Amino acid sequence: MIDFQSGYILRPANPIFVYFSLFCALLLNLLPIGNYGWVPDWLIICIVFWNIHQHRYVGVIIAFILGLLMDVHNSDLLGLHAFSYSLIAYLAISWHRRIIALSVLTQALHLLPIFLLVSLFPVIAHWLLSGEIYWWALTGAIQALIEALLWPLATRILLSPQRRPIDVDHNRPI
Template identity: 45%
Template sequence: MNSPHYILLPVSSLFITVSLICAFFLNFLPTGAWVGMPDFVALALVFWSIHQPRKVGIGVAFVMGLLMDVHSAVHLGENALAYTLLSYLAITIHRRVLWFKPLAQSFYVLPLFMFVQAVQLIVRLIVAPAAQFPGWWYFVASIVTTLLWPVATWVLLAPQRRAVDKDNTRPI
């Protein structure tokens, strides 16, 4: 037990909102057809659904999904369905995931990100019969998003780690 254990401060609802808005705008990046572009909204939704399931849940995921549907100009409800299922599954496993360090947590969130992409792909293939399977490279985005999990954990938990009143004589 050499690694420090932080007692986290309560997270601000404003910070959660700002982080979700930033994730939404990061998805606006002009990437074109880049293979492996991470889904920042899915990353933020999974993170907050795991760390704050009472503040960010299925309703927030549904609204973010509708916003992404409008932004991406895809069938209305495609991202909403995927993000709602993603949030539900993240809330379901949130107690188990929090036991592990961020690197080990990545193994738990990888199937979630792959599931979201699979749901989006299945909806596209069902709704548009002329659509074709894009190939297995389509799922590289899930791996890239999973690789960003430790970074997102460090960045999004940083405001909660600060001490309210710094005291050098206190061990915690």
């Protein structure tokens, strides 16, 4: 895989690192910070990232299972996060060729509608099921904006193990 911004040939992703980063993102989501609009959904950032960069390791099934775990944690409607995470995983996999060739800031702009979809999907589902809309839950748009702003940092952190050279040779151009 090639990092299109720097032209650097990336090392293969270690599956242990991929699943460890998903586990760390799940633990960050499980922190008792609260469900405020300014708290990003770390797990969806990680799921979207790995579905764009290494969709063979993380797919729709993994996203569905992690969504079920988040449904149980939030004691929300069972399947609400599971459906939205799996839908987002599918969209990220289908867009991965287009998004990976863009710069990191342009990637964040292209992923903003995906983050908006996953943050506003529970609001829409509750509105359709109960007939009432929770206006305070529309702060998910702020959450999606923060997730899009965190995308360059997540890209930098999650691609860093793949950027390390195996052995440093100052005479070799690559």
